[in-house]
Amino acid sequence: MLEVFEQTNNAVSVVELVERLRREMNKTTVYRILERLEDEGTLHSFTGKNGLKWYAACKECSPSHHLDSHPHFQCRVCGKTECLFIDISIPPVSNYKIDSAELLLTGQCKDCLS
Amino acid sequence: MLEVFEQTNNAVSVVELVERLRREMNKTTVYRILERLEDEGTLHSFTGKNGLKWYAACKECSPSHHLDSHPHFQCRVCGKTECLFIDISIPPVSNYKIDSAELLLTGQCKDCLS
DNA sequence: TGTTTAATGCAACTGAGTTGCAAAAGTAAG
DNA sequence: CTTACTTTTGCAACTCAGTTGCATTAAACA
Numbered sequence: 001m002l003e004v005f006e007q008t009n010n011a012v013s014v015v016e017l018v019e020r021l022r023r024e025m026n027k028t029t030v031y032r033i034l035e036r037l038e039d040e041g042t043l044h045s046f047t048g049k050n051g052l053k054w055y056a057a058c059k060e061c062s063p064s065h066h067l068d069s070h071p072h073f074q075c076r077v078c079g080k081t082e083c084l085f086i087d088i089s090i091p092p093v094s095n096y097k098i099d100s101a102e103l104l105l106t107g108q109c110k111d112c113l114s
Numbered sequence: 115m116l117e118v119f120e121q122t123n124n125a126v127s128v129v130e131l132v133e134r135l136r137r138e139m140n141k142t143t144v145y146r147i148l149e150r151l152e153d154e155g156t157l158h159s160f161t162g163k164n165g166l167k168w169y170a171a172c173k174e175c176s177p178s179h180h181l182d183s184h185p186h187f188q189c190r191v192c193g194k195t196e197c198l199f200i201d202i203s204i205p206p207v208s209n210y211k212i213d214s215a216e217l218l219l220t221g222q223c224k225d226c227l228s
Numbered sequence: 229t230g231t232t233t234a235a236t237g238c239a240a241c242t243g244a245g246t247t248g249c250a251a252a253a254g255t256a257a258g
Numbered sequence: 259c260t261t262a263c264t265t266t267t268g269c270a271a272c273t274c275a276g277t278t279g280c281a282t283t284a285a286a287c288a
Binding site for chain 4: 230231232233234235236237238239240241242243244245246247248249250251252253254255256257258
Binding site: 053073098 | 166187210
């Protein structure tokens with residue numbers, strides 16, 4: 001399972017993971033392992049443009065501190081999805097206690113820009 | 115349909131809309147009208163924490179220019195979801211052409227902070 | 229070896245969103 | 259009014275990501 005994330009810097013959708021691991025393990029098992037890896041701080045998840053769930057390897061996450069304010073990019077053309085290691089400053093919102101921020105940028109990646 | 119959005123400043127999930135309009139129109143019709151209203155620039159949509167679709171009235175949207183960089187807030191406790199009218203500056207990302215940005219903040223709203 | 233606990237498989241289910249098609253409602257001539 | 263045409267709606271069936279219950283297997287450990 002983790003090999004998938006070691007081979008790429010991109011995020012991987014659960015749908016693709018289930019497909020790629022079809023021979024090795026059951027769909028339910030994929031979901032359960034992903035949940036565990038996220039709890040452990042090895043992976044983090046986010047929701048793609050279409051509402052599908054994506055996972056990516058954590059670089060600077062811990063079990064308690066997940067993906068704070070690092071955005072994700074999803075290419076409208078090829079679907080490639082990846083973490084962007086730039087800092088987004090979330091302005092404080094009065095009267096709200098913000099726990100997490102999820103920023104999804106969509107557009108065209110460099111490969112699809114030609 | 116639009117009355118729902120006139121009565122509140124909050125966003126409304128499609129699920130809730132279907133439920134509230136159950137007597138007046140079919141589920142399919144709700145989806146179709148929402149799609150039309152979004153095309154026309156009357157409403158804009160975004161994806162909630164759980165992957166469900168939400169709609170909110172447009173204040174400064176046009177058919178071509180939707181919800182650019184205005185974030186949404188979703189309360190972890192009561193589920194209330196609303197537009198935040200603060201500007202988020204998306205730093206330019208080299209080699210990427212960013213078309214849209216969707217920022218979802220989650221936490222506790224003022225009513226649930228007691 | 230037996231017992232307990234955790235990990236997996238499988239099948240059936242849930243629920244949001246979609247699709248195809250037919251019925252209804254609206255629009256515009258003739 | 260009536261016919262022809264277009265748009266809107268309802269309904270049922272479907273798709274598909276994600277979940278659940280339960281039985282089976284594998285690990286851990288006494």
